[in-house]
Amino acid sequence: MIPVKSKKGRKGEESRKRLLKAAANEFAIKGFHKTKVSDIVKRAGLTQPSFYLYFQSKEAIFEELITDFHSRIRTLTESLLLDNGLHTKDVSKRVLSAVETVFQCLAEDKNVTKIGVFLNPEAKQMKKDLAAVLKENLEAEQRLGYFDSELDTETVAECLIGMIVHVTDSFLLTGMKAPENLAAEVVNLFIYGMLPKGRDVK
Structure with missing residues (x-):
């Protein structure tokens, strides 16, 4: 979303960032409908006219927060494709690192994530879009021999997205668990399953 006007200079950019941060806080606490522009500018320590120098409306700033979030998460998901030539023993480590990176991103600004x-x-x-990107990554990694050739990558992608969303809501946003702990638990479940080590499903 393009702002109504743009103020050049560092001060103008800082004011815009303050408005975005304040808006994220207000929306996360009160929801979209109960949040007012007056609430946003009060939290940002700015005047109401200054809000309209950067955003046309409450809808515009809300849309920008969502669009930026979606773009960041999609770009991150695309970047997590495993490289060719990995040693088998390093695959799980790289997967762990990738999932931890996702949780760290989601934990950076919990209001924006909410x-x-x-x-x-x-x-x-948005979740369907991310699942589609993840599915493409998994298919490429499957062709490289990193994962079982019989895996249904669409199901795996949907399960991963669903799990990440749910544990983010239950543990990450509440501060109950850190990104690295959640990542370890999710990857351990997906890579090694629930059975005792060394026992296969019959």
Whole structure:
């Protein structure tokens, strides 16, 4: 979303960032409908006219927060494709690192994450989009021999996205678990399963 006007200089950029941060906080606490522009500028320590120098409306700043979040998460997901030539023993380590990176990103600004994942009216479509990107990554990694050739990558992608979303809501946003702990638990479950080590499903 392009702002109504743009103020050049460092001060103008700082004011814009303050408005975005304040808006994320207000939306996360009160929801979109109960948040007012006056609430946002009060939290940001700015005046209401200054808000309209950067954003046309409450809808515009909400949309920018969501769009930026979606873009960041999609770019991150695309970047996590495993490289060719990995040693078998390093695959699980790289997967762990990738999942931890995702949780760290989601934990950076919990208010923005809450808006982007849970308050976003287009959240369902966003999750489908991310699952499609993840599926493409998994298919490429499957062709490299990193994962079982019989895996249904679409199911795996949907399960991973669903799990990440749910544990983010239950543990990450509440501060109950750190990104590295959640990543270790998720990867351990997906890579090694629930059975005792050394026991196969009959």
